[in-house]
Amino acid sequence: MIPIITVEDEMKRIKKPWSPKVIARVNDQVIRLAMFKGTYPMHKHDNEDELFQVIQGKITIQLESNQKIELQQGEMAVIPKGMKHSPNSDLTSYVLMFEPATLTSTGD
């Protein structure tokens, strides 16, 4: 039987920020749901693009050289591999991230 993933239900199971939970696998990619609250340190992924899709709330992603993108509910953006980024959410936001199953952060 094919499992149905209800994002809102998964959101309720997440109790702390910056702890993504894999909610689906598709090919060699995973879809992870995370609570964003506060600021996650600047980092990059050398070999993988990372897509952010805001499900609830509003986030900013700080890039280098003072560039910053703002994403609200229903918006998404892809951070290309190798690009340093630091996600932030003043309030509690929920974000889906699409990335290879093998992704690991390389902190700075």
Next chain:
Amino acid sequence: MIPIITVEDEMKRIKKPWSPKVIARVNDQVIRLAMFKGTYPMHKHDNEDELFQVIQGKITIQLESNQKIELQQGEMAVIPKGMKHSPNSDLTSYVLMFEPATLTSTGD
């Protein structure tokens, strides 16, 4: 500059059903947005899983042997490679699909 993809804006640009539009690329995957209305024929993808995320509306995906899954707004499901499926939407629905950039349907 990183483009921000606003799903609702992309929805407005889609005028006919079953004509997915690539709205983002992440690694070797594409994210396609489609209007679902009516029934798409039973088919399968031999080598690729396909994720369906309902953005607006309600769809059913008919599987073989009379199994059927129903997905509403905020729900998603992964159809594994090789599994025959026929999506349907009585009303107009909008669905994001995540799949390899190389995916082609193999009709039945």
